[in-house]
Amino acid sequence: MTLSVALQHRFGGFDLDVRFEAGRGVTALFGRSGAGKTTIVNAVAGLLRPDTAQISLNTVTFNDARTCLPPHKRRVGYVFQDARLFPHLSVAQNLDYPQRFGARPTGRDRIIEMLGIGALLARRPGTLSGGERQRVALGRALLADPRLLLMDEPLAALDGPRKAEILPYLDRLKSEGTVPILYVSHAVDEVARLADHMVLLSGGRVARQGPLFDVMADPAAVPLLGVREAGAVLRAHVTEHGLDGLSTLRVAAGEVQLMGVQAAVGAEIRLRVLAQDVLLSLDRPTGLSAQNILPVTIAAIREGDGPGAAIALDAGGDTLLARVTSRAVTSMGLTTGQNLFAIIKATSVAQTAISGGAISAKASAP
């Protein structure tokens, strides 16, 4: 399954020129508002015809110099930010709408069960909550039996609790892995939790693309993600839940102890370690309240335009990202290849579940 996109489009003084591929799993299209994300997704769906475009899914050409396949022939599911349920139809009629036009989805009951919308079938969209509406919209898109699923900020219109209500369903959908997903977002935490690949947009261009773990750990991506949001994502295995509420997790460089981990022992979860929460020390520190000290090697240093510098650290094969001041780089004499220690506070790590149906918990602020 490969979606291949190359398009140029000029609108309202904005110049979009992007080229990327999306394979199996979840590909996040990330960028600030106005970066052209929705334009790209609409072009893939066929709702917008770009000035020039080469778009194909496997062997099916969506757009080239001559053709622009109409949306209804693309079999691309689209979950919009606003659910866009048909108000004159019941939930069940909304779900079965694609079947009027030849969609022959398999596992209707399973999809309804997975999304927990079985009790809503007779209801009208007007009576549903925002979260319920978005789940029905997701179900409707899946029941169109799509070859590709587009999701344009499906959580952006929902408040915190509603988001938390939907995310486990997205985890489930992702773990089923039957449909490749192009996921548009400007929320780093959603992307860190869900995506396998990441396409970073900036100023109408693709600034970075690649596997999520690589892009998130790339010092050059820090200004694009925002200095407060940037941070590497690590794979971690839960090894023990302590009686004191601290859990032990194994990462490539050693063990870390964290609070509020809800995944079961043995589960693999994602840890998002914000770059601004990583401290560096030349010697193994002693007499420090922080318990998580990992030996690391400097892989790259990127001094920004401001007073900050982003440092990529090799941590036993994983990459961590730290953000320090340029002054600290100079006074500590940091150079590439240097060995030192990274300190992570147990309370500062955002955790995201990736498999085993585990539910994520965000560590509480210190």
Place this chain on the structure above:
Amino acid sequence: MMLDPAGWEALRLSLLVGVTATVLALPLAIWVAWLLARRDFWGKSALNAAVHLPLVLPPVVTGYLLLIAFGRTGPAGRFLEETFGLVLAFRWTGAVLAAVVMGFPLMVRAIRLAIEAVDPKLEQAARTLGAPGWAVFRTVTLPLILPGILAGGVMGFAKAIGEFGATITFVANIPGETQTLPSAIYALLQVPGGEDAAIRLVLWACVLALGAVVLSEWLARRVAARIAGT
């Protein structure tokens, strides 16, 4: 409320003209309203102006223009007679045409407003779910604009029942053929002692108009409740 035979004939003819004109004009009005609401094309302003012209022209002028074009010697009139054997001038069919032309802008306005109130994002969603263009209209737009169509239909029907100026100019005032309620009332008022019969026809005109409004309100409320999704 009892009428003499000529009165009943006028009432029957009015209903016939009203229903026929509404049924004929509605599909075209929906199409034109959709074009004006959803499409950009060369000559859109001209189409819009042409649709609205009968609303602003003196009805007598509209009637006379119809007579020039659709009279037996007019270009459109001769074509219709030679091709389909259809004669409009001084026939009830001509009254229908006058009613269609005069009611058309009212229908288009009501339906266009309804179409513009339908979120195009819903139509986009339908397209991504596999619906081709015509099916999008049939399954999403049309059900959502039903109240507007009802309102437009009632307006057009009421206009057709009450049309006077264009009708009398185009097809005259022939009892049993083109004499609708307003023409009959007008004719009765021209002769001494006709007031009693005229009043009875006036009452009937009121009943028809009120009935149409009440019926459409009731239907619109039912449809709106169905659409509101609650």
